[in-house]
Amino acid sequence: MTTSMPFLLSALVAVWATFMVVTRAVAIHALLYLVVALLALACVFDVLGAPFAAILEVIVYAGAIMVLFVFVVMMLNLGRPDRLRENSWIAPRGWIGPGLLAALLLAALADALVVAAPDGGPIAVIDTRQVGLALYGPYVLMVELASFLLLAGLVSAFRIGRHIRGEDAP
Amino acid sequence: MTAAPAQALLLASMLFALGLLGVLVRRNLLFMLMSIEIMLNAAALAFVAAGMRWHAADGQVMFLMILALAAAEAAVGLAILLRLHAAGRPTLDADTGNRLKG
Amino acid sequence: MLALLPPLIVLCPLAAAAILLLSAGRMPPPAARLLAAGAVGLAAALTLWLAVRFLSAPPPAHRLDVVLWHWLRVGGFDARIAFTLDPLSLVMMLVVTGVGFLIHLYACGYMRGDPDVARFFACMTLFVAAMLVLVLSSDLLCLYVGWEGVGLCSYLLIGFWYAEAANGVAARKAFIVTRIGDAALLCGLLLLATRTGGLEIAGVLRSIQPGGPVAEAAAALLLGGALAKSAQAPFQVWLPDAMAGPTPVSALIHAATMVTAGVYLIARLHPLFLAAPAVMTAIAVLGLVTLLLAAGSALAQTDIKRILAFSTISQLGYMFLALGTGAWGAAIFHLVTHAVFKALLFMAAGAVILRVHHQQDIFRMGGLGRAMPGVFAAFAAGAAALAGLPLVTAGFYSKEAILQQAWRAGPVLWAGALLGAFLTALYISRCVFIVFLGPVRTAPTGRTEASMAIPLAGLSVLALTGGLIEMPDAIAPVHLLFRLLAPVLGPPTTEGAEGGAGVLLLAGALAPLAGIAVAWGLWRPRAGAPAPADDGLARAARAGWGFDAAYGLLLVRPFLALGWLNRRDLFDRVPDLLAAATRWGARLLGRMQDGQVRRYAGWIAAGTVAALCLAVRP
Numbered sequence: 001m002t003t004s005m006p007f008l009l010s011a012l013v014a015v016w017a018t019f020m021v022v023t024r025a026v027a028i029h030a031l032l033y034l035v036v037a038l039l040a041l042a043c044v045f046d047v048l049g050a051p052f053a054a055i056l057e058v059i060v061y062a063g064a065i066m067v068l069f070v071f072v073v074m075m076l077n078l079g080r081p082d083r084l085r086e087n088s089w090i091a092p093r094g095w096i097g098p099g100l101l102a103a104l105l106l107a108a109l110a111d112a113l114v115v116a117a118p119d120g121g122p123i124a125v126i127d128t129r130q131v132g133l134a135l136y137g138p139y140v141l142m143v144e145l146a147s148f149l150l151l152a153g154l155v156s157a158f159r160i161g162r163h164i165r166g167e168d169a170p
Numbered sequence: 171m172t173a174a175p176a177q178a179l180l181l182a183s184m185l186f187a188l189g190l191l192g193v194l195v196r197r198n199l200l201f202m203l204m205s206i207e208i209m210l211n212a213a214a215l216a217f218v219a220a221g222m223r224w225h226a227a228d229g230q231v232m233f234l235m236i237l238a239l240a241a242a243e244a245a246v247g248l249a250i251l252l253r254l255h256a257a258g259r260p261t262l263d264a265d266t267g268n269r270l271k272g
Numbered sequence: 273m274l275a276l277l278p279p280l281i282v283l284c285p286l287a288a289a290a291i292l293l294l295s296a297g298r299m300p301p302p303a304a305r306l307l308a309a310g311a312v313g314l315a316a317a318l319t320l321w322l323a324v325r326f327l328s329a330p331p332p333a334h335r336l337d338v339v340l341w342h343w344l345r346v347g348g349f350d351a352r353i354a355f356t357l358d359p360l361s362l363v364m365m366l367v368v369t370g371v372g373f374l375i376h377l378y379a380c381g382y383m384r385g386d387p388d389v390a391r392f393f394a395c396m397t398l399f400v401a402a403m404l405v406l407v408l409s410s411d412l413l414c415l416y417v418g419w420e421g422v423g424l425c426s427y428l429l430i431g432f433w434y435a436e437a438a439n440g441v442a443a444r445k446a447f448i449v450t451r452i453g454d455a456a457l458l459c460g461l462l463l464l465a466t467r468t469g470g471l472e473i474a475g476v477l478r479s480i481q482p483g484g485p486v487a488e489a490a491a492a493l494l495l496g497g498a499l500a501k502s503a504q505a506p507f508q509v510w511l512p513d514a515m516a517g518p519t520p521v522s523a524l525i526h527a528a529t530m531v532t533a534g535v536y537l538i539a540r541l542h543p544l545f546l547a548a549p550a551v552m553t554a555i556a557v558l559g560l561v562t563l564l565l566a567a568g569s570a571l572a573q574t575d576i577k578r579i580l581a582f583s584t585i586s587q588l589g590y591m592f593l594a595l596g597t598g599a600w601g602a603a604i605f606h607l608v609t610h611a612v613f614k615a616l617l618f619m620a621a622g623a624v625i626l627r628v629h630h631q632q633d634i635f636r637m638g639g640l641g642r643a644m645p646g647v648f649a650a651f652a653a654g655a656a657a658l659a660g661l662p663l664v665t666a667g668f669y670s671k672e673a674i675l676q677q678a679w680r681a682g683p684v685l686w687a688g689a690l691l692g693a694f695l696t697a698l699y700i701s702r703c704v705f706i707v708f709l710g711p712v713r714t715a716p717t718g719r720t721e722a723s724m725a726i727p728l729a730g731l732s733v734l735a736l737t738g739g740l741i742e743m744p745d746a747i748a749p750v751h752l753l754f755r756l757l758a759p760v761l762g763p764p765t766t767e768g769a770e771g772g773a774g775v776l777l778l779a780g781a782l783a784p785l786a787g788i789a790v791a792w793g794l795w796r797p798r799a800g801a802p803a804p805a806d807d808g809l810a811r812a813a814r815a816g817w818g819f820d821a822a823y824g825l826l827l828v829r830p831f832l833a834l835g836w837l838n839r840r841d842l843f844d845r846v847p848d849l850l851a852a853a854t855r856w857g858a859r860l861l862g863r864m865q866d867g868q869v870r871r872y873a874g875w876i877a878a879g880t881v882a883a884l885c886l887a888v889r890p
Contacts, residue, residue: 056237
């Protein structure tokens with residue numbers, strides 16, 4: 001089994017960064033590790049022959065959504081007491097059960113991969129043109145659904161956030 | 171460039187398990203949201219890997235769908251988070267979520 | 273056209289019952305009265321028309337089969353809802369609808385002012401429908417439906433005034449005692465169905481082997497049902513308590529029709545009973561024993577309705593005696609006349625009870641003959657028919673037919689029946705003398721309504737003249753009824769006893785006269801108020817010879833004790849265990865729903881892992 005070096009590297013970075021996200025006590029540190037993980041994932045996508053997905057991962061995920069998180073962290077105005085509290089919340093004792101469960105899940109998934117391993121093949125690049133044709137061909141209904149979903153998210157976020165400005169009346 | 175889809179799927183599984191670990195372990199809602207983003211990403215990776223195996227664009231279409239879902243989820247989740255913070259729960263403790271009122 | 277009439281006659285009261293039941297008591301009483309009496313009256317008119325048509329142009333073999341539909345067909349077993357019109361069912365229909373109509377008319381007056389009159393008439397019309405099904409059906413399963421239907425209506429109507437606990441107890445007693453017999457009847461039907469392959473009456477009677485054990489067992493089981501329904505020893509205990517119901521109910525159900533269902537059943541299936549001689553003997557002996565025991569009890573009662581109840585048991589004993597000696601025609605003849613005069617007696621007693629403010633103790637009545645001469649005349653006519661006053665009453669002729677048959681079967685039976693006739697005259701004369709003669713003890717008020725007086729008058733005429741359709745040879749050779757019934761019940765036996773017929777007739781005529789004379793000697797109006805006898809014998813007779821106490825001691829108490837032992841209901845423990853396990857499981861699973869988001873996520877993940885494991889490596 002041969003594995004390309006870029007894939008292995010990006011995969012290792014992604015796993016390491018994700019682990020750091022889960023274990024950090026300071027929100028902004030975790031966020032930065034998350035950005036790293038997302039960039040590594042973008043590299044993985046590119047290796048897998050999906051450049052369009054890689055670019056979107058960088059622009060939308062690492063760009064837009066992470067910036068949203070950063071804004072929120074800024075608004076929360078976290079400080080030293082929050083870090084101490086966070087540290088007490090992630091004491092090692094609480095890791096046993098979730099760790100076991102996550103390990104079990106990983107084992108089950110890996111087992112499934114062993115049972116029905118997809119055979120490898122030459123990687124063909126699926127470029128933006130092909131994705132665009134699929135998107136506005138057979139999946140046009142899905143695009144509509146995605147727009148509905150985003151609109152719904154927009155409306156509800158606006159509705160929920162409106163109360164923050166002080167006046168509680170709707 | 172050779173990367174077996176099996177390896178990509180294994181990576182997706184590991185990321186998903188790590189995300190689950192984060193959701194289960196962290197009490198802070200902000201970190202839970204981040205973990206959920208990780209899990210969504212893992213699922214997206216699985217789709218892309220599958221699309222690569224079959225040389226089809228459908229995997230990336232599903233990735234786009236997940237992207238839209240993640241965006242909407244992040245917007246709503248963060249709005250709720252801010253609302254909680256403003257409404258006198260600055261700790262963002264998920265374990266007190268069962269004491270919500272009104 | 274003729275085939276359409278029997279279902280139509282059943283439908284009349286059934287439809288009225290359905291309407292009355294579905295109206296849920298919202299129907300105004302006048303409408304309910306009109307509907308019930310109208311429906312039964314229509315049924316009576318149709319029956320009369322049917323009888324005229326049937327008698328003027330009898331169908332072939334004197335029977336008409338009407339198959340309505342096939343109820344169920346399993347293998348070779350075919351249960352049908354089917355009616356057979358033959359002379360026997362025609363006679364029964366005439367009794368049920370004719371007497372039933374007069375009683376409904378009477379009930380219109382009697383139940384005036386009762387708030388629940390719709391429910392009352394719903395049960396009454398339902399009863400008439402069920403009784404018609406019973407006498408018409410040509411299939412034993414269909415007959416059983418009617419049999420249970422009349423039992424149900426009897427239960428509902430005995431407990432009609434359910435606000436009083438005692439009435440409910442009486443209703444339950446009647447239901448449970450008859451249910452014992454019904455269980456025996458059902459066993460008998462199942463035995464017949466398995467041994468003869470069907471329950472169609474004609475088929476069953478064709479395939480019975482005379483003298484075989486099946487015939488004996490089936491006849492004995494059917495006899496059990498008949499005994500319970502007709503209140504014969506040892507099941508007679510329920511009928512006196514059944515008087516808790518309104519008086520029209522007592523007249524219709526517990527005197528004229530339902531209690532004679534047992535007699536009808538045996539007459540209808542008489543070839544089966546002829547094939548079982550031991551059972552025939554049992555019928556005759558039980559009938560005679562019941563007849564004498566009940567007559568003795570009637571002699572000691574103080575409640576006017578209980579006197580009539582015991583009298584009904586005693587008269588049913590006569591019918592069973594006749595059945596036991598093979599005199600099917602005589603039994604049916606006595607059934608008809610008894611339906612007429614006993615309904616008359618009950619209705620007259622009801623009129624008396626209404627006028628003296630629901631007083632039922634005869635020793636608190638007295639001298640009522642002057643205040644209500646019409647009712648007195650009606651009651652006297654009924655009493656004369658019951659006592660069998662020679663030549664002028666219906667009861668005399670029917671009783672005479674039974675006595676002659678009893679003589680042929682054996683002098684002991686004849687002597688017992690003659691003693692019974694003497695006792696009958698004695699107790700009913702006692703009742704008449706105490707209630708209607710002598711000084712007034714409770715002043716009657718009001719007057720008897722026309723709707724009550726008309727049935728009394730009609731039945732009085734019938735009670736006096738109804739016997740003329742069938743006379744002993746020694747008086748006049750009139751055999752209208754026996755000749756009518758001959759296609760079903762066979763020709764009446766006339767051999768033997770020709771020489772002594774006159775003497776027998778004389779003895780049968782003198783017994784009731786002697787009874788009346790003795791009663792006059794004992795209870796004629798005197799200066800002092802009469803008082804009930806109070807020695808040990810009278811107390812025992814008044815209590816029905818202790819049957820109730822014995823059953824209470826032997827059956828009810830042990831049963832209650834058994835129930836007490838099993839009061840926690842052992843068999844309920846198993847479902848209780850299931851319930852407890854469910855509750856524990858619910859409490860355990862309920863812990864999961866603690867409102868903690870992370871634990872929810874954990875449970876979801878655990879479920880996902882489990883599902884994944886199952887999906888990957890099943």
